[in-house]
Amino acid sequence: MPKIVDHDERRRELLSAAHRVIVRDGIDAATTRAIAKEAGYSNGVLAHYFADKDEILLSALRQSHRRIRERLARKVEGAGGLAALRELLLDNLPLDAERTQETRLEVSFWSRSLASERLAEVQRTEADELRAVVRGLLAEARAAGELRGDDSLDDVTEHLLALVDGLSLHLLLYPGRLRRVDLERIMLAQLDRL
Amino acid sequence: MPKIVDHDERRRELLSAAHRVIVRDGIDAATTRAIAKEAGYSNGVLAHYFADKDEILLSALRQSHRRIRERLARKVEGAGGLAALRELLLDNLPLDAERTQETRLEVSFWSRSLASERLAEVQRTEADELRAVVRGLLAEARAAGELRGDDSLDDVTEHLLALVDGLSLHLLLYPGRLRRVDLERIMLAQLDRL
Numbered sequence: 117m118p119k120i121v122d123h124d125e126r127r128r129e130l131l132s133a134a135h136r137v138i139v140r141d142g143i144d145a146a147t148t149r150a151i152a153k154e155a156g157y158s159n160g161v162l163a164h165y166f167a168d169k170d171e172i173l174l175s176a177l178r179q180s181h182r183r184i185r186e187r188l189a190r191k192v193e194g195a196g197g198l199a200a201l202r203e204l205l206l207d208n209l210p211l212d213a214e215r216t217q218e219t220r221l222e223v224s225f226w227s228r229s230l231a232s233e234r235l236a237e238v239q240r241t242e243a244d245e246l247r248a249v250v251r252g253l254l255a256e257a258r259a260a261g262e263l264r265g266d267d268s269l270d271d272v273t274e275h276l277l278a279l280v281d282g283l284s285l286h287l288l289l290y291p292g293r294l295r296r297v298d299l300e301r302i303m304l305a306q307l308d309r310l
Numbered sequence: 311m312p313k314i315v316d317h318d319e320r321r322r323e324l325l326s327a328a329h330r331v332i333v334r335d336g337i338d339a340a341t342t343r344a345i346a347k348e349a350g351y352s353n354g355v356l357a358h359y360f361a362d363k364d365e366i367l368l369s370a371l372r373q374s375h376r377r378i379r380e381r382l383a384r385k386v387e388g389a390g391g392l393a394a395l396r397e398l399l400l401d402n403l404p405l406d407a408e409r410t411q412e413t414r415l416e417v418s419f420w421s422r423s424l425a426s427e428r429l430a431e432v433q434r435t436e437a438d439e440l441r442a443v444v445r446g447l448l449a450e451a452r453a454a455g456e457l458r459g460d461d462s463l464d465d466v467t468e469h470l471l472a473l474v475d476g477l478s479l480h481l482l483l484y485p486g487r488l489r490r491v492d493l494e495r496i497m498l499a500q501l502d503r504l
Contacts, residue, residue, distance in 0.1 A: 141425060142421065143421060144425065145425070226417055226421060227336065227419075228421070230418070236483065240483070244487070267499075271492075271496050271499065274488060275496050277480070278473055279473055280476070281475070281480070282476030285476075286471070286472055289420065289424070289434070290434055292434070293441070294468060302465050
């Protein structure tokens with residue numbers, strides 16, 4: 117009797133394998149061959165699911181973003197304005213093992229996106245979504261009278277998002293210089309000033 | 311008569327070629343073969359000057375940092391405290407073509423450093439220098455009464471440096487969303503709050 121293959125399940129397995137290889141060995145090492153090996157399949161199987169390396173990498177990035185969004189939706193359920201923004205920004209920092217892996221995946225994509233318009237386009241779409249959410253929560257906070265200052269909300273949005281990526285990067289690159297508790301304090305101090 | 315080779319000059323040529331290849335094609339594409347071709351030399355010549363790809367990349371990074379330091383030293387000559395800090399932070403943003411190339415080089419190194427302890431170590435040493443300079447200028451500014459707030463200078467330093475890298479990255483990744491003038495305004499607004 118032929119074995120029945122659950123294609124969605126196998127696709128998820130392959131993406132999880134890609135995620136593990138990128139985070140552990142770097143994006144350069146994440147060849148289709150290495151990903152197939154990690155998942156315990158042949159190169160041929162991989163080719164059934166993904167056209168090329170970039171397609172696997174993009175799918176891994178999207179899968180990671182989907183997981184982040186689902187986790188965040190649970191965290192901010194019922195909250196809005198500044199309280200939800202606070203959760204969102206902290207959730208985007210590498211404050212535990214899971215989010216450290218997510219951040220490593222993001223950083224790996226940054227440099228590759230600079231050399232590939234296809235990756236860059238996906239990065240931009242995903243980043244635009246995050247920006248719209250942050251901008252929306254800031255508008256809610258202002259409408260609710262939660263903000264003291266009258267700074268441009270566009271500028272505040274860009275400032276906070278740049279800070280998230282800069283701090284995340286620095287924790288990964290300079291672990292002896294910054295600790296998770298420093299990141300959290302520096303981020304929250306910026307929210308307190310709004 | 312045998313040709314006399316100026317080794318320092320040739321080394322500089324090879325590093326400039328490496329810089330061009332990384333910025334144009336990405337760090338993945340910067341193989342020893344591609345760099346030798348860009349410089350117009352054989353692979354054999356390259357091997358005389360550098361042990362491996364990482365050594366070339368590290369040398370290119372150090373050369374870029376040296377150029378940045380020299381340029382900055384000219385810009386801040388005679389200045390100190392907040393005025394010098396302002397120059398330093400703006401000089402580290404990709405506000406013209408030259409600094410955009412420098413930023414591309416930096417971003418290319420970030421993800422590679424996460425996978426290579428040797429690269430990471432150099433990154434850390436270079437970053438520590440920059441942090442010490444920023445921290446020193448903030449202390450000067452405070453001593454001169456130029457700062458209104460009493461924030462921890464360590465936290466201010468980390469905040470400003472994270473912002474520099476985050477904003478620089480976002481300008482490169484999201485050129486349709488941020489302009490150079492936005493970066494400058496957002497950065498200077500943070501200095502004005504100190």
